[in-house]
Amino acid sequence: MAVGVLALQGSFNEHIAALKRLGVKGVEIRKPEQLHNVTSLIIPGGESTTMAKLAEYHNLFPALREFVKMGKPVWGTCAGLIFLADKAIGQKTGGQELVGGLDCTIHRNYFGSQIQSFEADILVPELASKEGGPETFRGVFIRAPAVLEVGPEVEVLAMYPVPSNKVLYSSPAVEIQEENTTPEKNVIVAVRQGNLLGTAFHPELTADSRWHSYFLKMANGVGQGASSSIIAVGGA
Ligand code: GLN
Numbered sequence: 001m002a003v004g005v006l007a008l009q010g011s012f013n014e015h016i017a018a019l020k021r022l023g024v025k026g027v028e029i030r031k032p033e034q035l036h037n038v039t040s041l042i043i044p045g046g047e048s049t050t051m052a053k054l055a056e057y058h059n060l061f062p063a064l065r066e067f068v069k070m071g072k073p074v075w076g077t078c079a080g081l082i083f084l085a086d087k088a089i090g091q092k093t094g095g096q097e098l099v100g101g102l103d104c105t106i107h108r109n110y111f112g113s114q115i116q117s118f119e120a121d122i123l124v125p126e127l128a129s130k131e132g133g134p135e136t137f138r139g140v141f142i143r144a145p146a147v148l149e150v151g152p153e154v155e156v157l158a159m160y161p162v163p164s165n166k167v168l169y170s171s172p173a174v175e176i177q178e179e180n181t182t183p184e185k186n187v188i189v190a191v192r193q194g195n196l197l198g199t200a201f202h203p204e205l206t207a208d209s210r211w212h213s214y215f216l217k218m219a220n221g222v223g224q225g226a227s228s229s230i231i232a233v234g235g236a
Pocket residue numbers: 044045046047048049077078079080082108109142143144145
């Protein structure tokens with residue numbers, strides 16, 4: 001099984017290292033024809049506008065969309081999740097090209113700018129039940145997006161209880177504030193739709209390999225669809 005890692009920009013080396021820890025070779029993908037050599041793909045975190053420009057330059061969008069359409073497993077982390085979304089909002093200027101396929105609307109910079117980056121333990125029952133270990137996963141959120149809406153086919157795998165004074169979505173000027181421990185609302189930070197997986201945070205920047213292992217099982221066809229322990233399924 002060959003796992004491709006889109007290697008235009010961002011944390012592709014970290015994904016390749018995480019795969020290596022699990023004994024799997026990650027294949028760097030920079031050209032459309034290289035996608036023929038892999039059976040699954042990881043789109044890393046980074047900066048989605050830059051990544052989109054590079055993907056356009058290399059004429060990768062048609063091949064990436066075809067890859068998704070064929071039902072091949074694809075996992076997007078952070079900017080990679082933005083790439084997979086059908087709709088993204090929150091761009092500073094205009095729109096950007098997306099691969100799409102994941103029936104959701106995403107806010108590109110929901111949690112604010114670089115200086116609002118944070119780490120938090122995220123409850124992920126699906127991961128714990130399939131991969132063992134604790135019920136939580138340490139989420140590294142760097143200028144992170146969040147999923148605002150999901151379609152009926154999308155399974156919500158993790159939510160983050162946003163502290164009440166940390167709600168940055170739609171605030172024109174982001175202020176730095178002390179974290180408050182009272183959760184105001186839950187936002188979606190990990191989703192799955194069939195063979196598409198998306199996390200708003202960066203498992204590749206942690207030593208915990210459970211998300212990579214979960215994706216490899218998806219890629220191997222083990223466990224079609226998330227099961228009993230999902231948090232919610234999107235609906236109208
Ligand atoms: N919000 C960033 C973007 O729009 C993604 C950040 C990340 O991948 N760490 O591209």
